[in-house]
Amino acid sequence: MRALYLQAIDQHRHRILSFAHYSLRVRENAEDVTQEVFIKLWQHWQKIDHEKLGAWLMRVAHNSVIDHVRKQRPQQANLDHYAEVEDQVGKESDANQFDQQHFKSQLQNAIKSLEDPFRSIVIMRDIQGMSYEEIQGSLELSASQVKVYLHRARRKLRENSKLRQLFEEQIADKSEAKQPIALVANTDKGSGHAQ
Amino acid sequence: MPSNGESKCYFMQLQIDGYLDGDLSEAQEGVFMSHVQDCLACSSEFRYAQTLQDAVMELPQIECEDFVLEPIHSLTAGGSQAKEGVHRDSLVTQIAGLLNFVPLYFRYGFSAALVAVVAVAISLNVVIPIEEPETLVASDSVEEFSPQDIALALQQLNVAIDYLNQVSQRTEVMIGDRFLVTPLQDSINASFQRASIREDVPLNDGPI
Numbered sequence: 352m353r354a355l356y357l358q359a360i361d362q363h364r365h366r367i368l369s370f371a372h373y374s375l376r377v378r379e380n381a382e383d384v385t386q387e388v389f390i391k392l393w394q395h396w397q398k399i400d401h402e403k404l405g406a407w408l409m410r411v412a413h414n415s416v417i418d419h420v421r422k423q424r425p426q427q428a429n430l431d432h433y434a435e436v437e438d439q440v441g442k443e444s445d446a447n448q449f450d451q452q453h454f455k456s457q458l459q460n461a462i463k464s465l466e467d468p469f470r471s472i473v474i475m476r477d478i479q480g481m482s483y484e485e486i487q488g489s490l491e492l493s494a495s496q497v498k499v500y501l502h503r504a505r506r507k508l509r510e511n512s513k514l515r516q517l518f519e520e521q522i523a524d525k526s527e528a529k530q531p532i533a534l535v536a537n538t539d540k541g542s543g544h545a546q
Numbered sequence: 547m548p549s550n551g552e553s554k555c556y557f558m559q560l561q562i563d564g565y566l567d568g569d570l571s572e573a574q575e576g577v578f579m580s581h582v583q584d585c586l587a588c589s590s591e592f593r594y595a596q597t598l599q600d601a602v603m604e605l606p607q608i609e610c611e612d613f614v615l616e617p618i619h620s621l622t623a624g625g626s627q628a629k630e631g632v633h634r635d636s637l638v639t640q641i642a643g644l645l646n647f648v649p650l651y652f653r654y655g656f657s658a659a660l661v662a663v664v665a666v667a668i669s670l671n672v673v674i675p676i677e678e679p680e681t682l683v684a685s686d687s688v689e690e691f692s693p694q695d696i697a698l699a700l701q702q703l704n705v706a707i708d709y710l711n712q713v714s715q716r717t718e719v720m721i722g723d724r725f726l727v728t729p730l731q732d733s734i735n736a737s738f739q740r741a742s743i744r745e746d747v748p749l750n751d752g753p754i
Contacts, residue, residue, distance in 0.1 A: 353622055360618070364610035372608045382614045389618045458601050477602040502563045508602075509595055518594055 356396060359404060360389055366405075366479055367412050373474045374416040376463045380423070384415045406488030409481075413471050413489060420467075450524070454517050461511040468492065469504035476501055554581070558588050562595045658714065662706040670699065 367388050371381035388411045392399070399407055462473055468490055475481040475489065476497075486497050508514065558581045564570045565578055582592050691699075 356622060357619075360615060364615065365607050368610035368614070369608040373605065381608070385610060385614055386617060389615065390621065393618070393622055455601060455605065458598070459605070462602070473602065477599065478605045479607070480603075505563055505595070505599070508598060509591075514598065515594070518597060 352396065356393060359392065363405060363408050364389075367408060369479060370409065370412050370471075370474055371416055371419075373459065373462055373478055374470060375419055375423070376459060377423075380419050384412060384419060387415045388412045403488055406485055409475065409485070409489035410491070413467075416471070417467060450517075450521050454514070454521070457511075457513050457517055458508075461508055461514055464511075465504055465507055468500055469507060472497060472500045473504045473508070477505075555585060555588050558582065558585070559591050562592055565592075566596065566599050655711075655714070658710045659707055662710055663703065666699065666703050666706055 364385065368381055368385045371384035372378065375381050375384070388408055391411050392408065462470060465473065471490060472486060475486045476483075481489075483494055483497050486492070487494055490497070492500070558578060561570060561574065561578050565575065570578060582588050
């Protein structure tokens with residue numbers, strides 16, 4: 352039994368931690384959730400339908416994340432501070448990587464700020480690549496509900512003002528960046544001809 | 547009031563996710579793409595949606611390192627011992643179930659003998675003074691008794707068992723006398739008394 356249990360852990364550990372990490376955005380809490388999930392797996396090993404083990408684990412992880420989110424609400428200020436620090440680190444990093452890192456950081460914040468089940472569905476489907484059937488089993492929703500919630504979640508992400516602003520800045524920077532390069536090229540050519 | 551163009555853009559933008567997921571039919575896809583190519587607002591919105599979708603999909607899977615699961619491994623190792631404990635419990639229960647089939651007097655006799663053994667062991671410890679506790683603590687090996695000690699202990703044990711048997715027999719006799727012999731005797735005596743009284747009184751009528 353223990354060998355099978357360890358095998359199940361190896362198979363699902365990264366997925367569970369990723370789900371918790373993108374849901375909570377605090378590494379320690381994500382690790383706590385992962386531990387809780389596998390402790391519950393050990394406790395309920397005899398009762399679980401092992402053909403649907405993945406869905407069961409994701410369901411437990413989802414419930415555990417919801418519990419953590421409830422507990423974290425009073426500490427929201429700390430989390431915002433965490434996000435600010437992360438942004439600051441992004442600003443201080445290599446200038447070439449700044450845009451993408453900053454955008455990804457904001458994207459993760461935006462995902463975390465989604466309400467459930469939108470958040471869980473986006474993580475499961477778009478980050479973890481789970482099938483609709485797996486998501487249905489994990490969240491106990493119908494297929495049509497999963498699709499509707501997924502589309503709504505993506506729309507909510509698109510409506511995030513910070514993300515849109517960053518995207519538009521990037522577009523503007525790219526178009527501005529192209530212009531000087533062309534000018535420099537022209538100048539070089541021009542100077543070459545003059546000489 | 548939204549114009550026809552605006553409502554068309556709204557409708558097309560609702561289909562962005564369907565297009566990105568590949569859920570649109572060929573005809574729907576054609577209409578969608580032709581509109582996006584012609585409409586600047588929808589083109590921009592589509593590009594934004596696609597960029598966002600790609601960025602989400604590029605977010606990496608987080609590696610769960612071994613130290614995260616260390617408490618789990620230690621817990622499950624303890625859990626396997628707990629499982630063995632459960633098996634032991636069930637074995638004890640089975641033995642207790644078997645004991646139910648053993649005759650009552652044997653069970654009581656056995657437990658009485660057990661009590662006697664314990665009593666003898668305790669009395670031996672009380673009578674024989676412990677000379678050097680330090681040596682007892684220091685020596686982890688099993689204590690050795692001389693054959694004389696063992697013989698004496700067995701003798702005392704036999705005496706104790708005999709005594710308990712006698713007590714048990716007396717108890718049985720007392721219980722038998724109290725609940726079986728005495729009532730029978732009383733009943734028989736009463737019958738004799740009634741018979742003697744009837745013999746004294748002459749019968750006036752016939753037997754019927």
